[in-house]
Amino acid sequence: MNYKVTSLKPFGVIVEPNGKNINVKDLGIESLRKLFRQEHLVLLRGFDTFEGSEEFPDYCERWGEVSIWPFGRVLELIQQDDPKDHIFDHSYVPMHWDGMYRPQVPEYQIFHCVKAPLSGQGGRTTFSNTVLALEHASPELKDLWGKVTGVYQRKMEFYNSKTVSPIITKHPQRDFSVIRYNEPHFEEQGHLVNPVDLEFTGINSEEVGDFHRGLKQALCDSRNFYAHEWQEGDVVVTDNFTLLHGREEFTSKSPRHIRRVQVLSSPPFDNPGLESYQ
Numbered sequence: 377m378n379y380k381v382t383s384l385k386p387f388g389v390i391v392e393p394n395g396k397n398i399n400v401k402d403l404g405i406e407s408l409r410k411l412f413r414q415e416h417l418v419l420l421r422g423f424d425t426f427e428g429s430e431e432f433p434d435y436c437e438r439w440g441e442v443s444i445w446p447f448g449r450v451l452e453l454i455q456q457d458d459p460k461d462h463i464f465d466h467s468y469v470p471m472h473w474d475g476m477y478r479p480q481v482p483e484y485q486i487f488h489c490v491k492a493p494l495s496g497q498g499g500r501t502t503f504s505n506t507v508l509a510l511e512h513a514s515p516e517l518k519d520l521w522g523k524v525t526g527v528y529q530r531k532m533e534f535y536n537s538k539t540v541s542p543i544i545t546k547h548p549q550r551d552f553s554v555i556r557y558n559e560p561h562f563e564e565q566g567h568l569v570n571p572v573d574l575e576f577t578g579i580n581s582e583e584v585g586d587f588h589r590g591l592k593q594a595l596c597d598s599r600n601f602y603a604h605e606w607q608e609g610d611v612v613v614t615d616n617f618t619l620l621h622g623r624e625e626f627t628s629k630s631p632r633h634i635r636r637v638q639v640l641s642s643p644p645f646d647n648p649g650l651e652s653y654q
């Protein structure tokens with residue numbers, strides 16, 4: 377075995393090389409996929425990684441069919457000077473799942489850290505394991521969540537979409553329930569460029585505040601939540617069907633550059649909640 381596997385807390389694993397000069401491409405995809413299915417998050421750290429701009433998305437093709445965006449296969453997550461959307465700012469990003477506004481929802485997110493913020497500059501990518509969140513929630517809370525449906529509208533450079541999804545839904549290919557939720561942004565949290573327009577049905581207006589507080593608390597509970605502090609060269613593979621993710625704020629102009637590719641499931645999963653898409 378050219379690598380060793382250690383658990384991360386409270387979920388996920390870190391895979392590290394046994395020796396020097398081992399490339400991430402030398403690791404067997406099917407063994408990694410097994411870890412991914414069990415652990416929902418696989419961090420490959422300490423390996424040699426990718427050269428040039430095509431090696432990374434070409435590697436991702438080994439995991440499955442890569443989702444193609446108007447910009448191609450790779451999203452460059454890097455702060456822009458005049459961002460038109462919060463994902464290109466240095467602000468936090470509310471929890472969500474990827475592909476919620478797209479015709480197909482990818483199963484895998486694969487990240488490659490090209491440059492990491494320095495210690496103390498923030499910018500961790502946050503992940504909540506929604507299976508654990510459901511496992512640890514009281515029956516009363518789960519009853520409340522089970523009544524609610526989110527209605528999300530989002531217009532940005534790459535789409536103008538409306539998506540409707542129950543908070544609790546089945547994993548599309550496995551026999552367990554998951555949470556699908558795009559966390560609302562409240563004004564008291566400060567300014568966010570182009571926030572999502574959202575509405576929640578199935579509960580009355582007096583219950584809405586408690587609903588969001590309870591759900592946020594559960595998603596960020598230390599038993600269910602992992603925040604990834606990036607190191608240069610990290611490759612992280614995450615389960616977008618099971619986890620929700622977001623980002624912590626970082627110091628403006630930090631050296632933070634993450635590449636992200638989305639890989640579809642086999643067969644691809646058509647977005648069940650997409651009501652309109654342009």
Ligand SMILES: [Fe+2]
Binds near residue numbers: 621
């Ligand atoms: Fe995302």
